[in-house]
Amino acid sequence: MSEGKILLVEDDHSLREALFDTLLLAHYECVDVSCAEDAILKLKNESFDLVISDIQMEGIGGIGLLNYLQQQQANLPILLMTAYATIDNAVNAIKLGAVDYLAKPFAPQVLLNQVSRYLKPRNVDNKPIVADEKSLALLALAEKVACSDASVMILGPSGSGKEVLARFIHQHSSRNEGPFIAINCAAIPENMLEATLFGYEKGAFTGAYQACPGKFEQAQGGTLLLDEISEMDLGLQAKLLRVLQEREVERLGGRKNIKLDIRVLATSNRDLKATVADGTFREDLFYRINVFPLTWPALNQRPADILPLARHLIAKHAAHSGLAPCPVLDESACRRLLTHRWPGNVRELDNVIQRALILNSGEHISVNDIIIDSQDVKLTIEPVVQPLSDQAKPAELDALGDELKAQEHVIILETLNMCKGSRKLVAEKLGISARTLRYKMAKMRDMGIEIPA
Numbered sequence: 525m526s527e528g529k530i531l532l533v534e535d536d537h538s539l540r541e542a543l544f545d546t547l548l549l550a551h552y553e554c555v556d557v558s559c560a561e562d563a564i565l566k567l568k569n570e571s572f573d574l575v576i577s578d579i580q581m582e583g584i585g586g587i588g589l590l591n592y593l594q595q596q597q598a599n600l601p602i603l604l605m606t607a608y609a610t611i612d613n614a615v616n617a618i619k620l621g622a623v624d625y626l627a628k629p630f631a632p633q634v635l636l637n638q639v640s641r642y643l644k645p646r647n648v649d650n651k652p653i654v655a656d657e658k659s660l661a662l663l664a665l666a667e668k669v670a671c672s673d674a675s676v677m678i679l680g681p682s683g684s685g686k687e688v689l690a691r692f693i694h695q696h697s698s699r700n701e702g703p704f705i706a707i708n709c710a711a712i713p714e715n716m717l718e719a720t721l722f723g724y725e726k727g728a729f730t731g732a733y734q735a736c737p738g739k740f741e742q743a744q745g746g747t748l749l750l751d752e753i754s755e756m757d758l759g760l761q762a763k764l765l766r767v768l769q770e771r772e773v774e775r776l777g778g779r780k781n782i783k784l785d786i787r788v789l790a791t792s793n794r795d796l797k798a799t800v801a802d803g804t805f806r807e808d809l810f811y812r813i814n815v816f817p818l819t820w821p822a823l824n825q826r827p828a829d830i831l832p833l834a835r836h837l838i839a840k841h842a843a844h845s846g847l848a849p850c851p852v853l854d855e856s857a858c859r860r861l862l863t864h865r866w867p868g869n870v871r872e873l874d875n876v877i878q879r880a881l882i883l884n885s886g887e888h889i890s891v892n893d894i895i896i897d898s899q900d901v902k903l904t905i906e907p908v909v910q911p912l913s914d915q916a917k918p919a920e921l922d923a924l925g926d927e928l929k930a931q932e933h934v935i936i937l938e939t940l941n942m943c944k945g946s947r948k949l950v951a952e953k954l955g956i957s958a959r960t961l962r963y964k965m966a967k968m969r970d971m972g973i974e975i976p977a
């Protein structure tokens with residue numbers, strides 16, 4: 525299995541965008557084209573590690589592309605997509621040399637499961653950046669815990685870095701060659717969570733066109749992170765407890781038990797003992813998961829982390845958008861970052877840095893580029909540097925950060941309309957990379973915002 529690049533060939537614009545975003549969010553590198561002829565041009569100039577192609581398209585179509593690959597690049601695997609009604613075509617395609625097929629419609633996870641058989645997602649560098657004494661102590665403890673196979677409960681406010689710590693534990697454990705699979709229990713609709721966790725057999729419910737392994741099975745030999753576990757309903761908590769106790773899972777609609785060899789980590793931003801006390805979290809599950817608790821303090825409780833984190837985020841985003849030289853925070857910007865209370869923790873800092881990189885055009889990021897809330901828009905006209913000793917601002921000002929996010933969404937939607945849907949033009953107009961735009965649109969879609977085709 526290699527790390528590598530995917531060529532996606534699909535003539536349906538909306539489906540292509542959705543598939544591209546799914547692959548991008550799963551950390552695959554991907555290039556998309558709308559016909560087999562363009563795919564062949566790409567294949568002549570760039571190297572790929574997997575091709576995913578629709579069968580029915582104008583021109584030579586997916587079968588023509590498959591024939592081309594058979595003659596020119598026989599080692600390059602091709603995965604074909606087809607409408608359910610034409611499954612015979614797909615069976616023929618496999619006979620002709622395609623590695624597999626996907627019957628439309630399919631769930632994003634089905635696509636990712638297929639792709640993961642041929643490619644690994646690019647390594648995501650999620651090493652925690654820490655400098656504060658409290659964080660250094662936490663990391664040292666996490667490294668010790670990583671060596672055992674104990675379940676770990678990671679607590680901390682939203683955006684504080686719980687998932688980053690979970691990945692760190694996995695990377696420092698003996699399971700680090702195995703997969704790290706994360707599932708956000710709060711982000712998946714209740715009626716889908718069970719199927720996503722435990723997997724399902726074909727026909728287990730309406731829409732289960734193909735059998736699909738669950739997150740437990742995908743994590744075999746590695747680590748499963750149950751993100752925001754406290755958001756799981758009580759019925760599912762009971763089923764989860766059974767799986768953790770028995771160390772085996774049964775797919776929905778399945779008949780056999782599958783033995784599990786996984787380590788389980790969980791996160792929550794709630795006071796879990798209080799959720800046990802108020803009856804919304806099972807006490808027995810709490811004790812099974814909470815073998816070793818680790819807690820990230822809020823970012824404002826570890827101020828020495830703020831500037832190293834900000835510099836790391838600048839370097840990360842500058843590298844993604846090909847910005848060179850990488851801008852440096854000036855003193856006014858440092859002061860502003862250090863005097864904010866960061867109710868959204870590192871995630872909020874990340875957003876602020878991304879905005880600063882959009883606004884900034886020189887080698888230095890100054891306080892004028894730091895927009896934390898609507899109040900700061902005025903600062904760009906009349907810069908005011910807050911002294912380091914200033915006390916935190918009232919909480920209601922921080923809530924205005926959400927308003928700014930909403931404005932960003934409006935700007936993206938308006939620019940999309942103005943550019944008649946051309947992602948390339950929108951990215952150029954907004955001065956962000958096409959990748960960043962796609963990522964932002966995928967996040968907007970996740971929030972239920974409809975993006976015009």
Ligand SMILES: Nc1ncnc2c1ncn2[C@@H]1O[C@H](COP(=O)(O)OP(=O)(O)OP(=O)(O)O)[C@@H](O)[C@H]1O
Nearest residue numbers: 651652653681682683684685686687688793870871
């Ligand atoms: N110490 C750190 N070093 C580098 N990046 C970090 C660190 N902490 C957090 N981040 C970044 O901040 C963002 C939020 O982190 P993460 O998703 O781990 O937080 P979380 O506590 O799991 O959030 P939530 O409770 O909302 O799920 C991510 O983009 C992550 O990469």
